[in-house]
Amino acid sequence: MIARVRGRLLEWYERSRRDLPWRRSRDPYAIWVSEIMLQQTRVAVVVERYLAFMARFPTLLSLAQAPEQEVLALWSGLGYYRRARMLHKAAQFVAEHYGGNLPKTAEELRSLPGIGAYTAAAIASIAYGERVAVVDGNVERVLCRLEGWKAGSRAGGGAQVRRKIEKLAAELVSPERPGDSNQALMELGATLCSPRNPQCLVCPVATDCKTQGEHQTAPRPPMICREAAHALSVRSRKKAGQVRSEVLLEQRPASLTVMPGLWELPMLREAVVPEKDMCLTVRHAIMQVNYRVRIRAVSEGDIDAVTIPGGERRWVPLGEAAGMALTGLTRKVLGRLHLMTAEPPDASSFS
Numbered sequence: 081m082i083a084r085v086r087g088r089l090l091e092w093y094e095r096s097r098r099d100l101p102w103r104r105s106r107d108p109y110a111i112w113v114s115e116i117m118l119q120q121t122r123v124a125v126v127v128e129r130y131l132a133f134m135a136r137f138p139t140l141l142s143l144a145q146a147p148e149q150e151v152l153a154l155w156s157g158l159g160y161y162r163r164a165r166m167l168h169k170a171a172q173f174v175a176e177h178y179g180g181n182l183p184k185t186a187e188e189l190r191s192l193p194g195i196g197a198y199t200a201a202a203i204a205s206i207a208y209g210e211r212v213a214v215v216d217g218n219v220e221r222v223l224c225r226l227e228g229w230k231a232g233s234r235a236g237g238g239a240q241v242r243r244k245i246e247k248l249a250a251e252l253v254s255p256e257r258p259g260d261s262n263q264a265l266m267e268l269g270a271t272l273c274s275p276r277n278p279q280c281l282v283c284p285v286a287t288d289c290k291t292q293g294e295h296q297t298a299p300r301p302p303m304i305c306r307e308a309a310h311a312l313s314v315r316s317r318k319k320a321g322q323v324r325s326e327v328l329l330e331q332r333p334a335s336l337t338v339m340p341g342l343w344e345l346p347m348l349r350e351a352v353v354p355e356k357d358m359c360l361t362v363r364h365a366i367m368q369v370n371y372r373v374r375i376r377a378v379s380e381g382d383i384d385a386v387t388i389p390g391g392e393r394r395w396v397p398l399g400e401a402a403g404m405a406l407t408g409l410t411r412k413v414l415g416r417l418h419l420m421t422a423e424p425p426d427a428s429s430f431s
């Protein structure tokens with residue numbers, strides 16, 4: 081059964097794999113960047129950001145030498161900025177201790193700061209051809225369905241199911257094409273064997289699957305709803321005979337925000353915004369929290385009275401905001417109000 085499933089997966093992957101930019105490269109650094117970006121972010125969102133990131137930081141050394149603010153700006157739109165900071169720090173570590181070359185085995189890769197078992201296995205198998213299994217959430221789901229093991233392995237079946245998943249994943253890795261084998265299984269989980277509606281009728285391993293869509297997937301944890309409110313303050317200044325508009329942005333310290341280093345609109349003291357000052361309401365999700373965010377127009381003179389102090393504030397020309405390391409919410413708000421493009425900066429913004 082193992083050889084049959086492995087062969088069918090590889091055949092299917094050869095035929096049906098999506099043409100994604102990181103699949104055109106065997107460069108371990110490029111694979112590393114893509115794997116970090118793909119954690120918790122959809123492929124469709126990652127593609128464009130990946131291309132801009134790699135255009136600006138084509139090598140590990142170029143990333144290591146960049147200021148953190150620039151790395152965060154290029155990460156804009158991907159969320160979970162901690163990943164960008166860890167990637168940057170790990171690149172600096174590799175530059176300093178390994179001359180800019182990533183180690184070649186999963187074991188050595190795992191010893192680097194910021195590289196866990198999953199990422200190490202992905203780099204080692206795809207870039208260096210090491211026969212080591214990659215087990216992410218998609219792979220777990222596919223293997224649980226194939227074998228009829230309890231869904232949500234860690235919660236439902238605990239360590240025992242986890243060990244069975246790892247053993248089966250390791251057996252399914254092709255000795256000749258470990259990178260393709262791993263990617264085939266991940267691709268199946270990301271496309272046909274999706275959490276809600278698995279497409280078993282066209283699945284290449286359906287005849288060996290013990291559940292064929294009848295498998296229960298653990299329900300998603302419910303979203304938490306919260307309210308938030310920010311101030312939008314825009315002023316005009318005359319400089320060299322030209323009038324330019326500036327927006328007030330703030331960078332809050334780590335003690336006051338979960339996104340240190342990023343620029344955002346100052347936070348209001350009160351979540352309730354007078355109707356006459358309301359300029360926008362948006363919904364914004366961060367992890368399991370769904371925020372309803374009110375944006376209040378505030379004049380320059382009133383800003384200190386209505387906002388929470390604590391961060392560094394700066395008046396930023398509207399034309400320059402897009403190139404800064406903004407929070408996703410700030411980028412969304414400025415984009416919706418046509419105060420800047422909603423798109424993240426491209427590499428040329430920094431050249």
Ligand code: SF4
Nearest residue numbers: 273280283286289293
């Ligand atoms: S047959 Fe259905 S449930 Fe089984 S692996 Fe294929 S898509 Fe998933």
